Amino acid sequence: MSATSDWSSSQYLKFEAERTRPSRDLLAQVPLEFPETIVDLGCGPGNSTAVIAARYPDSRITGMDSSPDMIKKAKATLPNIEFTLGDLHTYPPKEPTDLFFTNAVFQWVPYADRIPIIKRLIQTQSSGGVFALQVPDNANEPSHAGMRIAALEGPWAKTLSGRRTALDPFQTPQELYDEIKPLCSSLDIWHTNYEHVLDDHWAVVEWVKGTGLRPFVDPLSEVEKEGFLKAYLERIKKAYPAQYDGKVLLRYPRLFMVAVRA
Ligand SMILES: C[S@@+](CC[C@H](N)C(=O)[O-])C[C@H]1O[C@@H](n2cnc3c(N)ncnc32)[C@H](O)[C@@H]1O
Numbered sequence: 001m002s003a004t005s006d007w008s009s010s011q012y013l014k015f016e017a018e019r020t021r022p023s024r025d026l027l028a029q030v031p032l033e034f035p036e037t038i039v040d041l042g043c044g045p046g047n048s049t050a051v052i053a054a055r056y057p058d059s060r061i062t063g064m065d066s067s068p069d070m071i072k073k074a075k076a077t078l079p080n081i082e083f084t085l086g087d088l089h090t091y092p093p094k095e096p097t098d099l100f101f102t103n104a105v106f107q108w109v110p111y112a113d114r115i116p117i118i119k120r121l122i123q124t125q126s127s128g129g130v131f132a133l134q135v136p137d138n139a140n141e142p143s144h145a146g147m148r149i150a151a152l153e154g155p156w157a158k159t160l161s162g163r164r165t166a167l168d169p170f171q172t173p174q175e176l177y178d179e180i181k182p183l184c185s186s187l188d189i190w191h192t193n194y195e196h197v198l199d200d201h202w203a204v205v206e207w208v209k210g211t212g213l214r215p216f217v218d219p220l221s222e223v224e225k226e227g228f229l230k231a232y233l234e235r236i237k238k239a240y241p242a243q244y245d246g247k248v249l250l251r252y253p254r255l256f257m258v259a260v261r262a
Helices: 009-027 047-055 068-077 111-123 140-154 173-183 201-209 222-239
Strands: 038-041 060-065 080-086 098-105 129-137 184-198 248-259
Touching: 009 047, 009 098, 009 129, 009 184, 009 201, 009 248, 038 047, 047 060, 047 098, 047 129, 060 068, 068 080, 068 140, 111 129, 111 173, 140 201, 140 222, 173 248, 184 201, 201 222, 201 248
Parallel strands: 038 060, 038 098, 060 080, 098 129
Antiparallel strands: 129 248, 184 248
16 A cells, blocks of 8 residues: 555545445444544544444543544544554554454455454454454446456556555455454354445546545646546446436445354
8 A cells, every 4th residue: 555645534435424334334244342542543534433422422442543634534523542664564452352343444455464363363353253344345346347457458457567556355255254263253244235326427436536546546636647547437338337317326246254252
């Protein structure tokens, strides 16, 4: 992520309702009545943290994130919650944590680092502690395949060549099970496919501009960026036919995991 600029909380929050819904769906499966301590790992602008605080108003909740812009926005939105700047690779929880919650974050962690970080954090938990994770599982969706193909075709290809642009696909449920289950008394893994109703094809571009498109466009000059976005938009138009009213359905598969510490 070093070649990528900081996150933009305002771009990310353009689709706040859609982006926050998986947090609610994940939290609904967390089997804890009154967790004392909760950490929202990769809390972003605090949208997932607000969902947690609504269900657990009496818990001690901390949000952590590596983006200064996201932490600033989270602090401004939820002044009564503690937010800290940190990186998952080195993050040490200050105290035993009953619930680690992480929504739409671990896909940004390099493939080989994900399982070791998740295991390290679960190992700090007491029996009955929960690690709840959701990640987009859309590497092969046209929205993401389209970025990779557009990156190869055009004058911007040279600038992007050799850079880490596309995110690594996420581990399969089978891989997660074999790695995580030995530490747990129960492990619940599932997929949900959302069909987000977006206003038009450009809205798909706006959606990914806040997330997966960032590593592709950040290294480009203004002229290259404009050309790349135009080429990408054309791919999106072909892959997602408009509905009768002009709207576009963005299919969005997501992977969920709720692990209970043995
Ligand atoms: C897509 S946003 C998710 C925000 C929020 N959790 C939500 O539910 O919408 C991903 C967040 O993960 C953070 N992030 C990515 N890699 C990280 C790392 N290694 N350590 C801490 N935060 C990280 C980013 O800064 C960003 O705010």
